[in-house]
Amino acid sequence: QLDQALATIASNLRRAGNVAVVTHSKPDGDAVGSTLALVRTLLLLGKRAVAVYPPPWQERFDAVVRNTPVVKLQPHHHSVEGAERPDAIVVVDTRAWSQVAEASHWLRENADRVLVVDHHTHSDLDMGVTAAVDPSAAAACMLVTTLCLRLLDLQEPAALPADIAEPLYLGLATDTGWFRHPNVNSDVLALAAGLLRAGADHAKLLRETEQVERPQRLAMMQRALASLELLEQQRVALMSLQQSDFESVGAERDDAGGFVDIPLVVRTVLVSAVLTEAGADQTKLSLRSKGANLASDIVTDVNRIAMTFGGGGHVQAAGALIQAPLREARTLLLQAIRNRS
Amino acid sequence: QLDQALATIASNLRRAGNVAVVTHSKPDGDAVGSTLALVRTLLLLGKRAVAVYPPPWQERFDAVVRNTPVVKLQPHHHSVEGAERPDAIVVVDTRAWSQVAEASHWLRENADRVLVVDHHTHSDLDMGVTAAVDPSAAAACMLVTTLCLRLLDLQEPAALPADIAEPLYLGLATDTGWFRHPNVNSDVLALAAGLLRAGADHAKLLRETEQVERPQRLAMMQRALASLELLEQQRVALMSLQQSDFESVGAERDDAGGFVDIPLVVRTVLVSAVLTEAGADQTKLSLRSKGANLASDIVTDVNRIAMTFGGGGHVQAAGALIQAPLREARTLLLQAIRNRS
Incomplete structure (x- = not known):
């Protein structure tokens, strides 16, 4: 066919x-x-x-x-x-x-x-x-x-x-x-x-x-890592980038792509997320996972998490635009990741 | 044969x-x-x-x-x-x-x-x-x-x-x-x-x-990036890790391998180096380059740089153990990279 x-x-x-x-x-x-x-x-x-x-x-x-x-x-x-x-x-x-x-x-x-x-x-x-x-x-x-x-x-x-x-x-x-x-x-x-x-x-x-990034990329990577939280028994990695981070190093949105993959190198991490402030009431969400894990009490099908916010993708890579400010988006995201149902 | x-x-x-x-x-x-x-x-x-x-x-x-x-x-x-x-x-x-x-x-x-x-x-x-x-x-x-x-x-x-x-x-x-x-x-x-x-x-x-690192790796990566200097018209990336960095995040030497590759994503960077304090009078040097570049006034054959310190490797990847404390090793390294002869 x-x-x-x-x-x-x-x-x-x-x-x-x-x-x-x-x-x-x-x-x-x-x-x-x-x-x-x-x-x-x-x-x-x-x-x-x-x-x-x-x-x-x-x-x-x-x-x-x-x-x-x-x-x-x-x-x-x-x-x-x-x-x-x-x-x-x-x-x-x-x-x-x-x-x-x-x-x-x-x-x-x-x-x-x-x-x-x-x-x-x-x-x-x-x-x-x-x-x-x-x-x-x-x-x-x-x-x-x-x-x-x-x-x-x-x-x-x-x-x-x-x-x-x-x-x-x-x-x-x-x-x-x-x-x-x-x-x-x-x-x-x-x-x-x-x-x-x-x-x-x-x-x-x-x-x-690939090797054509601006120096600002490394400065943003440092800030992303400085914001890193390991949550849910170190199975969830969460990094947050604020508009002020971009401004203070003179970076554009494109200087900060793909950081979400970095925390997957850690053995315990099952899900990695980056929240990026996209406006007063909007937060961009990027998600990665090591794949569906039925034994876990957290959601590792990141497509399912992204769909909660009107986004989508695949089991191991997905994204969404959350209609909420960064701090609130963080709370909503952690709720969606915790599988208490 | x-x-x-x-x-x-x-x-x-x-x-x-x-x-x-x-x-x-x-x-x-x-x-x-x-x-x-x-x-x-x-x-x-x-x-x-x-x-x-x-x-x-x-x-x-x-x-x-x-x-x-x-x-x-x-x-x-x-x-x-x-x-x-x-x-x-x-x-x-x-x-x-x-x-x-x-x-x-x-x-x-x-x-x-x-x-x-x-x-x-x-x-x-x-x-x-x-x-x-x-x-x-x-x-x-x-x-x-x-x-x-x-x-x-x-x-x-x-x-x-x-x-x-x-x-x-x-x-x-x-x-x-x-x-x-x-x-x-x-x-x-x-x-x-x-x-x-x-x-x-x-x-x-x-x-x-590959995905079996300890969380300390991400903390060390953040410190490595925080130490980053872009020198020689942003063509040389230099990161430095002190013993105190390892101690403060509870990291081992193995938690910090391979960071030297990261700065190569920047367009201007031709040579990347990581200096790691290995003792009071010893500094470990890791080097990467994008390959020999005859048009440059800096040395991009990192094997040649490493040999200066009794080390070796290839044009694009090399290493050495410098018999000097970190601060002095940094000065010696920059001298070796600058090709004023």
Whole structure:
């Protein structure tokens, strides 16, 4: 069924002369990698093709984009100039209207030519006339690799041109925490090996996209760790970042991403949470866990915790925006984590 | 030549009835993985076999050892009881007399039956009647995999028994920073994929060997970051840990390993160093760099910096024990990093 969907998408793309490839807002490595690989494949086939990125854009990925045609949408600006009415639009790495933000209106107008390639569990079924969705794939790039191979009539990833293998590798690396996270399996590593053989450069990609933080990141990491509380017999790690922390070190929100993973190295920690003050009455929540643990009297399915606050994600990684100030959000969170029912 | 050496080692082992497999002191994941994989292979062939570990032992690896026969040597105790005079001794993941510590005397006594499998550049050529050494291998486990396949007459890693694939995967993961470091290449990932296919469990190994730190680790990480200095136009990151830091949070030296990697995420940082007070007149130095950078007026070959203090390593990772108190060591280090010659 997945194969059939990818085959249909490939044949639609083969017939198209002009294709736009869109992804979710604040594109991450998998979103950028998926779009670039597909656009470059289509260009190689002699078509017009462009990647469309809903804001905000992370400059760290400019090094990977290089001179591939892209449109970076402006915040609150809902027209897509440079890709008005292509023959086909491929949405990659999402199938959620809420995720495509500034491109939503344009996608709805062109609904009859929208194709989807995604690996998330949440799917808005009214997006896409054809959708290839595999929630078991560690990255959208795994599905996009299959699509690119099919379009180029190649048998294996190692045969891909290097400039197509490179963004695919980035996507695979990003969504697996650079091959560290529990979602790593033999398919992931075999594909990654093939993409390196095709000419992707692991060390260069790591340097260009991961080792590009500002010094303020380390100052914020120090503050996050200084705020650390180990609760519930050291099974819950909780860090809190206030607006004043950001101001005093001159940091932006982006300087403080991903800290929630750090406390998982401690043996006793089952759930890690970071609360970030997002306004007077709003607190951003990031959650991680080591996986469902039925023997525990605390909730370790962080998707369930996030859903309490209208958010979501997976068992081991989730997030939400809590409509409460930081201190109150902390209390609500601890209630949700304690499983006294 | 390497193949020939591995073939000779394999035929020696096939003739032996009783084999000891030794590695370097304070065995890391690659040392533990190499020894366990080889011992289990030999046991499968019906031989007597035991792993011999010079101290100190890291308890985090007990989960991987399980019921495989091992001898953990006691500090300052130079006899190897339980493996007195085997038919063959294989030294894995080192070929340096200084690294085998408490096992040195026993190895010299049995010099005529010592075989070496290693991937380090430093080699004491008088160790081993046969040595298979490949400094281009990311982990000793890559060479040990070849040896195990040969002994078991198997064609590919995916065919290995799961309990042999598991420690090999651990070694590969450990020496590549769980597939994150710049030494990752297609051979590494292809082998890792094969070992997962053989039944190694990535998530379980990660949980059992990496996510086993004490809470004190996070307190020490906070102190390390609080001590951070960004010097030489933010190209040099320097963190300093005093004995009083360890005492005030109740931490041991092992709680504070690996912090030197953290500052490399900052774009401007070319060299990262951690100085740890090791005594009144001794300071431990750990160094990392993003690689040799000829355009820079600071030294980015950290092996060269470490050699200044009688230490060593590689261009991107090195260490030394500086014979000076912390404050003085800091001054000496900055002199060595500045390339004014």
